[in-house]
Amino acid sequence: MVSIHSKWRYIFMFLGIQLVVMALLSREGYQKRMSYFIRIFRKTDATLGRNHTGAGLTGGDVYANLSHLSKAHIHGDDLPYCPKTSPLISGPIHVSFPSGLTLEEVQRRNPLVVRGGRYRPPNCDARHRTAIIIPHRHREHHLKFLLYYLHPLLQRQQLQYGIYIIHQAGNYTFNRAKLMNVGFREAMREEDWDCLFFHDVDLIPEDDRNTYVCDSNPKHAAIAMDKFGYKLPYKMYFGGVSALTPLHYLKMNGFPNNYWGWGGEDDDIGVRVSLAGMYITRPSLKVGRYKMIKHKLDKGNDVNPKRFNMLAKTRQTWKLDGMNTAEYETISWQYLPLYTNITVNIGTEEVQHVTVVEDFLHQKINRAHSDE
Numbered sequence: 001m002v003s004i005h006s007k008w009r010y011i012f013m014f015l016g017i018q019l020v021v022m023a024l025l026s027r028e029g030y031q032k033r034m035s036y037f038i039r040i041f042r043k044t045d046a047t048l049g050r051n052h053t054g055a056g057l058t059g060g061d062v063y064a065n066l067s068h069l070s071k072a073h074i075h076g077d078d079l080p081y082c083p084k085t086s087p088l089i090s091g092p093i094h095v096s097f098p099s100g101l102t103l104e105e106v107q108r109r110n111p112l113v114v115r116g117g118r119y120r121p122p123n124c125d126a127r128h129r130t131a132i133i134i135p136h137r138h139r140e141h142h143l144k145f146l147l148y149y150l151h152p153l154l155q156r157q158q159l160q161y162g163i164y165i166i167h168q169a170g171n172y173t174f175n176r177a178k179l180m181n182v183g184f185r186e187a188m189r190e191e192d193w194d195c196l197f198f199h200d201v202d203l204i205p206e207d208d209r210n211t212y213v214c215d216s217n218p219k220h221a222a223i224a225m226d227k228f229g230y231k232l233p234y235k236m237y238f239g240g241v242s243a244l245t246p247l248h249y250l251k252m253n254g255f256p257n258n259y260w261g262w263g264g265e266d267d268d269i270g271v272r273v274s275l276a277g278m279y280i281t282r283p284s285l286k287v288g289r290y291k292m293i294k295h296k297l298d299k300g301n302d303v304n305p306k307r308f309n310m311l312a313k314t315r316q317t318w319k320l321d322g323m324n325t326a327e328y329e330t331i332s333w334q335y336l337p338l339y340t341n342i343t344v345n346i347g348t349e350e351v352q353h354v355t356v357v358e359d360f361l362h363q364k365i366n367r368a369h370s371d372e
């Protein structure tokens with residue numbers, strides 16, 4: 001028989017445990033603590049890279065499913081199509097930034113990637129050809145990590161792909177959107193890509209179900225970033241990583257060329273999508289997750305104070321400024337082992353301004369002629 005005394009003891013103990021659990025759950029960051037405990041129990045699972053525990057918890061090793069692919073397979077004409085959903089996809093990926101990583105190590109771990117950062121699945125014919133366009137200057141450290149995670153992720157998705165770094169030459173103010181226009185033109189000049197991913201260098205995908213394939217409308221892929229609490233910051237947000245077909249890109253006249261410095265250009269691009277009669281598609285919050293490598297605002301990329309005024313005029317400017325007016329000078333083209341580097345002189349604000357104004361006048365004159 002249990003005495004009344006010890007009965008109460010059990011009741012108090014039970015209530016006490018409940019209180020501790022409730023306190024844990026109600027405090028900010030409880031997910032982290034819970035995932036820590038869960039990880040202890042699931043340790044063997046996680047190291048195999050087959051962790052399906054869902055977003056928010058730990059992820060698997062991005063290289064886990066790739067070791068059986070080998071150079072022994074030869075790209076022949078008679079390869080079957082790859083399956084519609086790749087069997088190599090496994091879900092959440094563990095992302096961390098070990099200090100000793102080198103490009104040589106990334107190269108060693110990606111033996112099937114060829115000159116210029118190209119890849120084709122060795123044992124099936126890819127259903128999709130995707131070019132990754134990355135605007136870049138002085139972020140070699142971030143690039144190394146992106147390549148470490150992106151190469152195996154794209155291979156897991158059985159894509160044919162190529163990675164292009166569009167490197168802005170000189171020290172003049174950075175211009176992210178104009179570099180994207182350069183990337184589009186140069187990549188399409190080289191190959192008939194059916195999808196282009198415009199990708200910040202510091203965003204690391206955390207789930208390989210976020211496929212690097214285009215939709216019927218422009219797709220915003222980086223929907224849940226850690227820096228925004230894994231939520232979309234606002235409905236029209238189109239920054240970080242986005243995917244467009246060549247047709248989408250041309251329909252909206254590409255990206256603006258005249259946003260110098262930080263901010264505004266991604267919203268301008270989002271507005272262009274709807275002005276061109278399209279809409280933004282997105283993966284689920286669970287899948288479109290990215291970690292941003294922490295950094296400060298770069299030298300040469302000060303916040304652009306004109307961005308709000310410019311944004312207010314997108315409706316008037318999008319046809320006058322974009323892919324049709326992107327002027328630049330390619331300085332060098334290098335096929336490196338893990339990517340193609342295109343160094344480009346994109347000029348300065350004044351030059352571009354004159355071009356846009358001239359273009360505007362030309363159009364006016366042409367219109368006046370055609371009205372005659």
Ligand code: UDH
Pocket residue numbers: 134135136137138139174176199200201202203262295296297298299300301
């Ligand atoms: N980029 C470069 N070099 C530069 C500037 C930008 O490569 O000097 C590229 C790079 O691909 C980067 C992208 O442009 O990922 C976007 O620039 P960003 O990373 O500076 O933009 P973000 O919105 O900046 O991440 C936030 C400013 C951080 C301030 C943090 C203060 N707490």
Ligand code: MN
Pocket residue numbers: 200202292295
């Ligand atoms: Mn950033």
